[in-house]
Amino acid sequence: MNAVTTSPKLHDCRDAFVSVLERLAADNSKIVAVCNDSVGSSKLGGFKAKWPERLVNVGIAEQNMVGVSAGLANGGLLPFVCAASCFLTGRSLEQVKADIAYSNANVKLIGISSGMAYGELGPTHHSIEDFAWMRVLPNLPVIAPCDSIETAAAVEWAAQYDGPVFLRLSRVGVPDLLPPGHKFELGKANLLRDGDALTLIANGTLSHRVMKAADLLAAEGIEVRVLNMATVRPMDVEAIIAAAGDTGAILTAEEHSTFGGLGSAIAEVVVAEAPVPMKILGVPGIFAPTGSAEALLDEFGMSPDGIASAAKALIARKSARN
Amino acid sequence: MQPNDLDGIARQIRLRDLQAVYEAGAGHIGGEMSAIDILTALYFQVLRVWPEQPKHPDRDRFVLSKGHVALALYVTLAKRGFLPEEEISTFLKPHSRLNGHPNCNKVPGVETNTGPLGHGLPVAVGMAKAAKLTGSGYHTYVLTGDGEMQEGSNWEAISSAAQFNLDNLTLIIDHNRFQQGASLKDTNNLAPFPSKLEAFGWEVTEIDGNAMNEIVPALQHRTTRPHCIVAHTNKGHGISFMQDTVDWHHKVPNAEQYKIAVAELSEVL
Numbered sequence: 001m002n003a004v005t006t007s008p009k010l011h012d013c014r015d016a017f018v019s020v021l022e023r024l025a026a027d028n029s030k031i032v033a034v035c036n037d038s039v040g041s042s043k044l045g046g047f048k049a050k051w052p053e054r055l056v057n058v059g060i061a062e063q064n065m066v067g068v069s070a071g072l073a074n075g076g077l078l079p080f081v082c083a084a085s086c087f088l089t090g091r092s093l094e095q096v097k098a099d100i101a102y103s104n105a106n107v108k109l110i111g112i113s114s115g116m117a118y119g120e121l122g123p124t125h126h127s128i129e130d131f132a133w134m135r136v137l138p139n140l141p142v143i144a145p146c147d148s149i150e151t152a153a154a155v156e157w158a159a160q161y162d163g164p165v166f167l168r169l170s171r172v173g174v175p176d177l178l179p180p181g182h183k184f185e186l187g188k189a190n191l192l193r194d195g196d197a198l199t200l201i202a203n204g205t206l207s208h209r210v211m212k213a214a215d216l217l218a219a220e221g222i223e224v225r226v227l228n229m230a231t232v233r234p235m236d237v238e239a240i241i242a243a244a245g246d247t248g249a250i251l252t253a254e255e256h257s258t259f260g261g262l263g264s265a266i267a268e269v270v271v272a273e274a275p276v277p278m279k280i281l282g283v284p285g286i287f288a289p290t291g292s293a294e295a296l297l298d299e300f301g302m303s304p305d306g307i308a309s310a311a312k313a314l315i316a317r318k319s320a321r322n
Numbered sequence: 323m324q325p326n327d328l329d330g331i332a333r334q335i336r337l338r339d340l341q342a343v344y345e346a347g348a349g350h351i352g353g354e355m356s357a358i359d360i361l362t363a364l365y366f367q368v369l370r371v372w373p374e375q376p377k378h379p380d381r382d383r384f385v386l387s388k389g390h391v392a393l394a395l396y397v398t399l400a401k402r403g404f405l406p407e408e409e410i411s412t413f414l415k416p417h418s419r420l421n422g423h424p425n426c427n428k429v430p431g432v433e434t435n436t437g438p439l440g441h442g443l444p445v446a447v448g449m450a451k452a453a454k455l456t457g458s459g460y461h462t463y464v465l466t467g468d469g470e471m472q473e474g475s476n477w478e479a480i481s482s483a484a485q486f487n488l489d490n491l492t493l494i495i496d497h498n499r500f501q502q503g504a505s506l507k508d509t510n511n512l513a514p515f516p517s518k519l520e521a522f523g524w525e526v527t528e529i530d531g532n533a534m535n536e537i538v539p540a541l542q543h544r545t546t547r548p549h550c551i552v553a554h555t556n557k558g559h560g561i562s563f564m565q566d567t568v569d570w571h572h573k574v575p576n577a578e579q580y581k582i583a584v585a586e587l588s589e590v591l
Contacts, residue, residue: 059481061478061481061482063474063478064475064478067445067447068445071451075449076452103427105434
């Protein structure tokens with residue numbers, strides 16, 4: 001039971017994204033890619049070679065990029081906006097709010113290299129605020145897939161969904177966790193393993209880390225539930241209430257500030273619906289120091305060991321309450 | 323339609339706008355009066371639109387980037403048949419779809435939600451670019467305020483319109499020389515606009531933006547480049563005591579002023 005079968009092979013989720021995008025674009029001439037001089041970093045070279053006229057590169061002008069995308073959608077096209085998440089969400093926040101979410105423009109916003117993927121480049125290039133900025137906007141699903149399989153499924157889903165979407169991708173390699181053929185469902189968490197000592201909830205680059213932490217805990221005889229929760233808005237309220245009820249404690253982990261992200265969103269549900277002890281792991285509300293994403297995640301207590309330790313402390317808190 | 327007929331419609335729109343501002347106790351009357359001749363020319367002479375099919379794919383696009391003059395657009399759209407004229411009396415009332423800035427998901431004929439300045443032109447560039455990519459023949463028009471041109475996003479869009487060779491895009495700058503708090507020249511003086519737009523690769527036409535015989539041909543003008551019309555207008559145009567004063571950006575007339583304004587707008591009808 002609960003055997004972990006993660007593949008050791010690491011995948012850059014941008015590859016899954018462009019592979020699906022190009023496949024869909026071959027059949028749907030309405031699909032256009034929009035970028036801010038980010039052809040290389042968004043891996044749009046293949047798209048550009050096949051459909052040069054359908055690659056709308058506005059140059060280094062993110063506010064214009066998002067506004068132009070809203071106009072392209074108004075003209076009947078299906079834009080996928082591909083840009084570094086820090087600039088896409090930060091520089092164009094008001095355009096995302098007014099032109100995309102409030103106007104209900106059918107635009108897919110793809111935030112590339114999110115979290116601390118640009119670790120060494122420093123906090124200007126870290127995107128550890130994007131969950132908070134995006135999830136506060138009405139009418140904008142916020143999704144952070146955990147692996148290449150979920151990325152491909154989410155892109156497929158986004159293309160057929162009639163409305164705005166924010167999809168948050170990394171460039172840091174992750175192993176596949178979900179089974180091949182997995183279908184993405186908005187607002188639906190995936191049970192990766194089950195147990196009753198506590199629930200670990202993560203998404204994006206943290207899901208495989210919490211799975212490794214669950215292995216470490218299992219080796220000590222502690223069985224925990226693990227939920228992959230790609231959708232940060234709308235929340236899977238049912239899964240959170242069930243986790244609180246069945247396991248009595250929730251530990252979250254994310255490549256994002258501890259302010260306003262996945263953990264905060266879960267805490268909003270827990271406090272209102274099913275209060276249990278909780279801990280939120282993430283970047284602890286600081287501008288992160290220089291380092292690779294992997295090293296910084298470790299430093300902020302999100303190595304598998306760190307997550308397992310936090311889990312044990314939380315289980316102790318839970319036990320002290322009982 | 324002859325310029326005189328359009329002038330008559332514009333006066334009716336001004337009167338209804340004035341009445342709605344007076345009754346609602348709010349609005350942006352100065353900028354509405356400066357822009358109404360342009361809106362009238364667009365909706366009653368220039369735009370290819372079908373009020374009964376507001377989302378027709380071949381419709382010309384009009385984006386009101388200076389979204390704070392939404393009331394002028396609502397009155398124009400109502401007069402053109404996009405919404406019931408009696409609905410104007412709900413302007414700014416609780417749960418009315420006619421709020422202070424236009425909502426494209428609620429009001430037929432509105433293309434995109436504006437309000438924060440510097441948003442309409444980038445969206446219009448996208449609309450014009452979409453027409454190029456899909457081979458559609460519609461034309462895209464966007465109306466900005468002159469103060470609004472201080473937003474940097476407009477210049478990003480101006481540059482990309484030239485880069486994309488958008489000869490199907492017309493930008494109209496409502497150059498009434500005043501912004502909310504002061505004159506343009508005392509705030510951040512972007513005037514003269516023509517040399518700046520031309521430097522970005524646009525063709526520029528300067529007109530009297532309150533004269534139908536100059537507005538209509540300028541809107542109908544086609545060229546091989548993106549086209550900017552610098553429309554020299556008067557804030558508060560048509561109402562003598564409002565004209566060219568910064569006070570009337572969003573001031574509401576009192577009973578006596580309202581009476582005078584109605585009389586002035588009515589006498590030429």
